[in-house]
Amino acid sequence: MRVIAGKWRGKKLETPAGNDIRPTSDRARGAIFNVLTHGKPAATGFLLKNATVLDAFAGTGAMGLEALSRGAKHASFMENANKSIEVLRANIDTCGAQHESDIQRADAANPPTAGRACSLILMDPPYGKELLGPSMEALSVAGWMAAGAICCAELGKGEVFDPLRGFEILDDRRYGAARIIILIWRP
Numbered sequence: 001m002r003v004i005a006g007k008w009r010g011k012k013l014e015t016p017a018g019n020d021i022r023p024t025s026d027r028a029r030g031a032i033f034n035v036l037t038h039g040k041p042a043a044t045g046f047l048l049k050n051a052t053v054l055d056a057f058a059g060t061g062a063m064g065l066e067a068l069s070r071g072a073k074h075a076s077f078m079e080n081a082n083k084s085i086e087v088l089r090a091n092i093d094t095c096g097a098q099h100e101s102d103i104q105r106a107d108a109a110n111p112p113t114a115g116r117a118c119s120l121i122l123m124d125p126p127y128g129k130e131l132l133g134p135s136m137e138a139l140s141v142a143g144w145m146a147a148g149a150i151c152c153a154e155l156g157k158g159e160v161f162d163p164l165r166g167f168e169i170l171d172d173r174r175y176g177a178a179r180i181i182i183l184i185w186r187p
Contacts, residue, residue, distance in 0.1 A: 006069030
């Protein structure tokens with residue numbers, strides 16, 4: 001796994017052995033960032049350059065690091081698994097992103113109060129556990145989502161998701177075993 005584009009293009013990122021962490025594939029990650037920067041989110045006025053990002057269920061941190069590499073100004077990585085946090089720290093160090101990122105050791109379904117509202121929320125909860133809706137609601141209540149924030153969520157391709165009040169689906173695509181939903185939050 002590697003950073004696809006931007007200032008850290010080609011940087012190899014660590015992935016842990018086993019199936020506990022399921023990083024977004026390079027292909028899907030590239031497609032997601034293409035949609036974010038050239039698709040419907042961009043048409044709403046979203047800009048990745050200088051964005052503040054929350055990578056919830058961060059795992060390896062590949063999504064948040066990709067955003068930073070492409071011009072986001074700050075990324076908060078929210079993760080609660082010790083094994084994932086070790087890999088996440090190593091990947092932040094590999095990219096030299098210590099000054100433009102922070103790690104929140106927390107559960108996205110029960111997050112701490114935000115220090116800053118984010119304009120891009122990246123979410124990749126474990127498939128089949130129905131964590132997306134409760135986490136989106138909890139993150140919005142805790143102040144992690146700025147008005148007009150773009151929320152990009154990855155689910156299993158067969159999972160059902162009904163948008164919560166205040167969220168509007170901008171895009172819904174499938175990449176292999178993944179379903180990518182991009183929403184805008186309009187509180």
